[in-house]
């Protein structure tokens with residue numbers, strides 16, 4: 001029986017051909033076409049501007065919103081560290097909202113505690129593809145005249161209260177790397193619905209060049225290599241044994257390769273926007289993003305039903321409109337659980353999120369967020385990507401139950 005990798009990129013043959021055709025024919029209009037199609041299909045209109053990454057998109061958005069030095073920007077403490085780093089890079093001061101006790105998400109009803117005279121922006125994050133409680137955040141922002149921005153890096157295609165995420169806030173950011181619900185092989189995007197803001201974002205985008213042809217090709221080769229390495233056969237025969245060997249030395253090889261030092265923004269001026277060839281991949285993928293998300297949704301709810309009632313395992317609070325970028329669980333001994341799962345041929349991931357309030361980088365922002373710290377210690381992401389079928393998820397659930405018997 002083949003082992004189950006923690007993730008697999010979804011890049012089809014058609015998308016590889018679109019990439020090659022656009023690269024060969026220098027289809028410059030692919031970027032504009034991708035931006036328009038993204039707005040139409042995923043946001044029901046408005047404007048999208050492709051960006052070097054979600055973090056640079058956030059820098060642009062904050063600059064376009066005229067954030068002044070020292071203005072406060074509220075964001076959740078359990079976060080991707082590049083988010084508060086982008087707030088800092090844009091001149092703002094991050095203020096951290098803790099998670100609700102023993103949970104996966106921030107309690108946006110507690111936002112009032114953090115809103116002060118210098119608060120300008122609140123960044124609400126839709127984590128794991130699960131929409132945040134936007135209504136609670138939006139009501140409080142409206143009362144206090146604070147601008148709401150949505151971080152949809154993990155929520156592409158999700159809906160909150162029946163509306164696509166990214167359409168409630170003044171602006172929204174997206175991340176388009178190979179493990180996201182929609183990929184351009186890399187890069188990000190920023191979206192908004194007002195023309196004035198869109199023009200300012202476009203002016204900021206115009207300061208950046210596009211990813212050069214060889215670098216685009218390198219991204220495609222990397223995605224293809226990832227696709228091969230996570231194919232069940234090579235994964236079972238080569239990668240999983242390597243992962244287990246490294247694990248004995250206390251190293252997660254995937255993290256060794258992919259993890260960045262906390263808070264890296266890259267140079268927000270020189271970082272390059274997606275090339276026409278990358279945009280062509282996005283255009284092709286936009287045609288099937290709904291189908292990919294439907295497979296994730298089927299898998300997510302199925303796995304949740306198969307894991308119901310497992311003792312000492314906390315399952316995520318899922319909302320209607322969730323698109324399952326990942327399937328997180330909480331367990332007090334997640335490393336032991338991850339090792340026991342790998343012994344049973346199921347790979348899982350500790351993830352790349354942290355309690356940012358406790359990172360030395362943000363020490364001067366002086367918050368203590370114990371619930372975020374606990375979630376950061378206990379979270380484990382199980383495989384959920386579209387290529388998996390219910391029979392694979394049965395194996396994941398059986399492995400979790402068996403592994404927990406021994407933990």
Ligand SMILES: Cc1ncc(COP(=O)(O)O)c(C=O)c1O
Nearest residue numbers: 053054055080151153175176188
């Ligand atoms: C919630 C969240 N916000 C922001 C980012 C940053 O995205 P990027 O790597 O495109 O800058 C990520 C990355 O995965 C993320 O998960």
